[in-house]
Amino acid sequence: MSIRTSPATKWATITNSDTADLTHACRAIYVLTDGNLAIVGHDDNAVTIPVVTGQLLPFEVKRINATGSTATAMAAY
16 A cells, blocks of 8 residues: 555545445545544444544545444545
């Protein structure tokens, strides 16, 4: 896996879904509201983490599940 260090050039609001993966791999997740995010990695490993508004998570995820997520997020591509 290569690590990308250049700034993001695209971003999009993520709609949490238990079935629909993101259309592009994201470099990081910017959190818009406090709560929990149920994230799923490219290896299908799922974890729910507590987050706060303004937090930047340096995770490349394929999906943020609706079930278990109480926060909203924006991903920088």
